[in-house]
Amino acid sequence: MIEESVLLESRTLRSGVLERTDVLDRVKALSLLPDGLHVTTAMVAAYFEVAETVVNNLLSRHRHELQSNGMRVLRDSELRNFKKLNLSSYGRPQPRSALAIWSRRAVLNVAMLLRDSEVARQVRVYLLDMEHLARTQPVDNPGLTEPVPLDVRIDQRITHILGRTVVPMFNALIASSGEHRRELIELREDIENVERRMCRHHERLATPEGENPAENVGSTLKAMTWQAFEQHVAGLLRRDGCTDVVVRQTRSDRGIDITGLTADGRTVAVRCRNRSGRRTVPHADLQKFAGAARVLHRVDLALFVATCGFSHESRAIADLTGVVTVDREEVEAWTAGVRLKALR
Known part of the structure; x- marks a missing residue:
């Protein structure tokens, strides 16, 4: 040591x-x-x-x-x-x-x-x-007692390269390209689809036989307390390259639960909402968070992450203020290994 x-x-x-x-x-x-x-x-x-x-x-x-x-x-x-x-x-x-x-x-x-x-x-x-x-530690997976096979390690490395290197490269090309912009966007979407399929494949490999990976992720999120969910989202941010991630663990900070910096240096503020069932995020929550993130703190990236959907009014406010909404389906994919687009 x-x-x-x-x-x-x-x-x-x-x-x-x-x-x-x-x-x-x-x-x-x-x-x-x-x-x-x-x-x-x-x-x-x-x-x-x-x-x-x-x-x-x-x-x-x-x-x-x-x-x-x-x-x-x-x-x-x-x-x-x-x-x-x-x-x-x-x-x-x-x-x-x-x-x-x-x-x-x-x-x-x-x-x-x-x-x-x-x-x-x-x-x-x-x-x-x-x-x-x-x-x-031989393997960063408590569910496995044997070393990860070589082909699985290669697949994981490919997924990492796609999410951290290839997709950002296409983002830069798209931003500076005029003539071939549409073709580059289509290629980027193809690569993101490959990344998503590989992440789901890894999730299936890590899930015991007979269980549904998507249901397993959903039930795990549903069982979390609001404190555990905030820690979970903070872990996903760190996994996707964010630094200085701080979980505030308080209900009195104008709706901001997590702060940090993205891999490219942007300030980020996150609001977490763990709501079960069919309930949606009310527009009042979006208004409060947008005001704190955009007006008071002036962050570069504002994320509202929820284990449910968003009402039409909420999405309209998000579009107007530039808040990025992450609903239940996106949270489950993010948890399964798909890197959040807003962090790329």
């Missing part, structure tokens, strides 16, 4: 574990600003129980690495808007010409650079313990 001190010296090793930002909360609760995505330098220092000057000195030595992982310095109008939305509840903010804000990924980066902090050391140890367990 790698010694935790090695992380202090190797940027390559640090880069390999930066997705595990959940480790921060396992060691100690990390308080976030109202946007649910960032902390200030003072908050970073408080988390690691060091002086703010220690964090600033670390920033001066490793600025490029920290910036690549979500540390930003705000100035001028961007700083004024950020203060208005996030710092008003902290009293009257002190006048300043610049403000450094840190993503959870950047805070984890600090934990792997900060030598004189017991909290940082605990994060490194916990992080490497988790990484060691992940690497030594």
Whole structure:
């Protein structure tokens, strides 16, 4: 197993574990600003129980690495808007010409650079313990006791490549193409159909004989509490490449249950609604969430994920405000392994 001190010296090793930002909360609760995505330098220092000057000195030595992982310095109008939305509840903010804000990924980066902090050391140890367990598990499927056959591993790798590489490549080509746009869209749809079929095939292989995979997924979702469903959706976001995923686990945050960043850096806010039976999401819920996500927090991507359908009024509001609705059928496909289109 790698010694935790090695992380202090190797940027390559640090880069390999930066997705595990959940480790921060396992060691100690990390308080976030109202946007649910960032902390200030003072908050970073408080988390690691060091002086703010220690964090600033670390920033001066490793600025490029920290910036690549979500540390930003705000100035001028961007700083004024950020203060208005996030710092008003902290009293009257002190006048300043610049403000450094840190993503959870950047805070984890600090934990792997900060030598004189017991909290940082605990994060490194916990992080490497988790990484060691992940690497030594023969199969990431508790339902199988034997190694996954080679052809299944190849199929899984193909599915991963289709979802993470080929489809995004077609998205980029479509965005920049004029003459062959229609042909490219048709090819992309064919590839997405292949990806969906392979995901369903994997689901059938993992389901005991005689059971219906779709019914199995549906019953599993139906049995979840609202807290479990939020954690489930957060796990799907992480699986599809999102970082800094935070589950708020509260009913008093204007309808936003999860925040994070997509793989390409867009801010995302998610509302989860676990409703059984034939009930649909009422339009009032859409209005509340759209206002919080689009007006208050100004996120790039707003997702309303539900285990039921959406009323006509709800879909009309979603279309008007740019909220992406994910209904029961889409949640089941997402759970089975199909990557959500909005995250591509």
